[in-house]
Amino acid sequence: MKTLFSLFVIPCTLLADECYQFQRPLMGTEFKITTYAPTKAQAETAAEEAFAEAEKINAVGSDYIADSELLGLSKKPINAPIPVSPLLHRLVSEAKNMAALTDGAFDPTLGPLTKLWRESRRRHTLPTDATLAAAKNASGHQHLACDPYNKTLTLTKLGMRLDLGGIAKGQAADAMLAVFIKYDLHSTSITAGGDVRLGDPPPGKKGWQVGVRTFDKNQESSTLTLSNCAVSTSGDLQQRIEIDGISYAHIIDPQTGLGLTKNPVAATVIAPTATQSDALATACCVLPPAAAKKLISRIPECILHLPATASEPP
Numbered sequence: 282m283k284t285l286f287s288l289f290v291i292p293c294t295l296l297a298d299e300c301y302q303f304q305r306p307l308m309g310t311e312f313k314i315t316t317y318a319p320t321k322a323q324a325e326t327a328a329e330e331a332f333a334e335a336e337k338i339n340a341v342g343s344d345y346i347a348d349s350e351l352l353g354l355s356k357k358p359i360n361a362p363i364p365v366s367p368l369l370h371r372l373v374s375e376a377k378n379m380a381a382l383t384d385g386a387f388d389p390t391l392g393p394l395t396k397l398w399r400e401s402r403r404r405h406t407l408p409t410d411a412t413l414a415a416a417k418n419a420s421g422h423q424h425l426a427c428d429p430y431n432k433t434l435t436l437t438k439l440g441m442r443l444d445l446g447g448i449a450k451g452q453a454a455d456a457m458l459a460v461f462i463k464y465d466l467h468s469t470s471i472t473a474g475g476d477v478r479l480g481d482p483p484p485g486k487k488g489w490q491v492g493v494r495t496f497d498k499n500q501e502s503s504t505l506t507l508s509n510c511a512v513s514t515s516g517d518l519q520q521r522i523e524i525d526g527i528s529y530a531h532i533i534d535p536q537t538g539l540g541l542t543k544n545p546v547a548a549t550v551i552a553p554t555a556t557q558s559d560a561l562a563t564a565c566c567v568l569p570p571a572a573a574k575k576l577i578s579r580i581p582e583c584i585l586h587l588p589a590t591a592s593e594p595p
């Protein structure tokens with residue numbers, strides 16, 4: 282998340298002797314941990330293990346790392362179950378579930394389109410109709426099957442390619458918090474670019490102060506006091522690109538196969554887990570405001586914040 286309206290956790294200063302912070306570049310963004318621990322050694326042990334979990338998720342599920350297990354799926358024959366590691370199976374199954382929940386607004390099988398769009402952005406040219414049609418034809422979560430018992434994945438269309446870019450940071454943040462909980466360090470927050478996963482509040486506090494910035498210079502960022510949940514912001518400002526006079530976002534509209542053209546593109550979602558909030562924030566950028574509100578209203582314990590201008594009728 283490299284945009285102006287990324288989330289930030291306001292750092293703690295009052296309990297400096299028990300508050301430990303760690304930071305590391307990962308998944309193309311900066312990961313930050315804030316934790317309250319009895320000793321520095323305990324905090325460091327948990328932080329190292331948590332970062333290692335995120336590295337594992339990246340190594341297995343990245344669509345940037347050429348030899349990732351995820352990209353290896355596209356080299357296998359279609360219509361045959363592919364045995365995969367339990368970790369990849371979980372990451373992909375969670376993503377497919379979120380695709381079903383959002384009716385494909387968030388869809389991890391848009392890989393052929395996200396790859397094509399990266400090339401279009403690089404070249405400043407739209408894909409040809411034929412290339413776009415082929416990539417659209419090879420996308421769609423209904424063409425991906427996850428067998429939970431045999432831990433296999435089946436791709437049923439030639440040219441399919443998965444992209445977990447809209448959910449993996451949330452999955453990593455959840456996995457990292459789980460490490461801290463295992464070590465009994467419950468007062469921990471994980472920030473992964475625009476995704477924040479919160480455990481118990483800092484000692485003596487009601488919650489973590491999470492600032493939600495907006496793209497609007499005239500609009501103050503609001504501060505929320507939250508714990509034991511996740512907050513994700515997806516959207517676009519600095520990542521927009523203009524081709525033939527039209528401004529496109531980096532999130533793909535599954536209908537057109539191209540970057541979203543609405544402007545601004547932004548959504549913040551609060552949900553029980555960062556896996557959910559990350560995927561839902563991406564989906565809420567794709568959906569028209571009314572549809573985004575309807576989607577979030579039927580998911581328990583979820584709250585949606587849209588920028589004021591995005592809520593206005595088109």
Ligand code: ADP
Nearest residue numbers: 282386387388389395446447475515532533563
């Ligand atoms: P960011 O990671 O930039 O903060 P997102 O969580 O919204 O923002 O993820 C955007 C990434 O997700 C894109 O770079 C692309 O890899 C992938 N993506 C783009 N459009 C979609 C979509 N409609 N559904 C699922 N993933 C998408």
Ligand code: MG
Nearest residue numbers: 447559560563
């Ligand atoms: Mg997302």
